[in-house]
Amino acid sequence: MEIVIIGSGNVAAVLGRKFKAAGHHIAQVFSRKASAASALAYEWDTESTNYKSLVNKNADVYIVAVSDNAIADVTDDQKLQGKVVAHTAASVPMEILKGVTDHYGVFYPLQSLRKDMSELPEIPIYFDGSDEMTKKTLEKLAHSISDEKVVEAGDDGRLKLHVAAVIVSNFTNHLYVLAQEYCRKEGLDFKQLLPLIEETASRIKAISPKEAQTGPAIRQDTETIQKHLEILKNHPQLKNIYVLLTGSIQQMK
Ligand SMILES: NC(=O)c1ccc[n+]([C@@H]2O[C@H](COP(=O)([O-])OP(=O)(O)OC[C@H]3O[C@@H](n4cnc5c(N)ncnc54)[C@H](OP(=O)(O)O)[C@@H]3O)[C@@H](O)[C@H]2O)c1
Numbered sequence: 001m002e003i004v005i006i007g008s009g010n011v012a013a014v015l016g017r018k019f020k021a022a023g024h025h026i027a028q029v030f031s032r033k034a035s036a037a038s039a040l041a042y043e044w045d046t047e048s049t050n051y052k053s054l055v056n057k058n059a060d061v062y063i064v065a066v067s068d069n070a071i072a073d074v075t076d077d078q079k080l081q082g083k084v085v086a087h088t089a090a091s092v093p094m095e096i097l098k099g100v101t102d103h104y105g106v107f108y109p110l111q112s113l114r115k116d117m118s119e120l121p122e123i124p125i126y127f128d129g130s131d132e133m134t135k136k137t138l139e140k141l142a143h144s145i146s147d148e149k150v151v152e153a154g155d156d157g158r159l160k161l162h163v164a165a166v167i168v169s170n171f172t173n174h175l176y177v178l179a180q181e182y183c184r185k186e187g188l189d190f191k192q193l194l195p196l197i198e199e200t201a202s203r204i205k206a207i208s209p210k211e212a213q214t215g216p217a218i219r220q221d222t223e224t225i226q227k228h229l230e231i232l233k234n235h236p237q238l239k240n241i242y243v244l245l246t247g248s249i250q251q252m253k
Pocket of ligand 1: 008069070114120
């Protein structure tokens with residue numbers, strides 16, 4: 001397919017690389033920052049622009065991979081009738097693109113993507129479309145880059161999925177941040193915890209998270225919990241979270 005990428009951030013870069021690797025042609029990259037657009041265009045041996053009026057009108061598919069609150073701004077004066085135009089946000093309704101084309105949709109990658117990733121990850125795609133043609137096109141495009149799941153999902157389903165994604169990815173990472181800060185202050189090496197982190201994450205492929213729960217809270221080991229709280233007196237933010245999560249785990253018994 002001929003694809004125009006709108007945006008030059010993390011998702012734009014990784015999806016563009018995936019499309020290119022799958023044999024699609026990136027017809028153009030648009031970004032408000034000329035240097036960022038031309039860097040990706042150079043990588044993909046294509047053209048770039050930072051002028052909305054110069055967006056190529058001859059592609060099959062337009063992937064709008066800009067910040068959620070910029071989708072309307074970037075597309076409001078685009079007229080791409082007959083073309084398939086999809087944004088990549090979980091929590092933004094598909095209808096935001098209604099004025100751009102009759103064939104609007106969503107191409108949401110359920111993965112944490114970064115421009116500087118050394119390897120292209122597996123990316124499950126959740127897609128939606130305003131009509132059958134749009135859905136079929138986006139589904140085909142998704143299958144071309146993803147051996148993982150390709151699933152049709154409406155606005156409500158994507159929004160609910162996004163809540164779960166924030167919890168398992170963003171919140172877990174925030175706990176790593178706090179733990180790393182704790183280790184630094186206590187003179188410990190955070191990297192000592194990496195084998196434990198990997199084991200805990202991989203275990204839930206085989207058993208449920210509830211079955212995989214270990215630690216003093218699930219064992220109702222109040223003596224150990226008290227010792228931990230004593231140490232955490234010097235780390236008030238972490239102590240609050242420790243108390244909250246301990247209570248939550250104990251309720252699951
Ligand atoms: N990253 C992920 O893991 C991930 C996963 C799934 C879905 N998504 C969704 O994918 C979309 C893009 O996310 P991202 O992570 O790629 O974001 P990002 O790395 O922060 O890149 C955002 C892009 O939007 C552009 N932009 C921001 N505000 C703009 C404005 N007012 N006008 C024009 N362009 C503007 C930025 O341009 P500048 O560089 O000039 O600021 C940049 O090209 C979002 O809807 C996000 O929810 C992200």
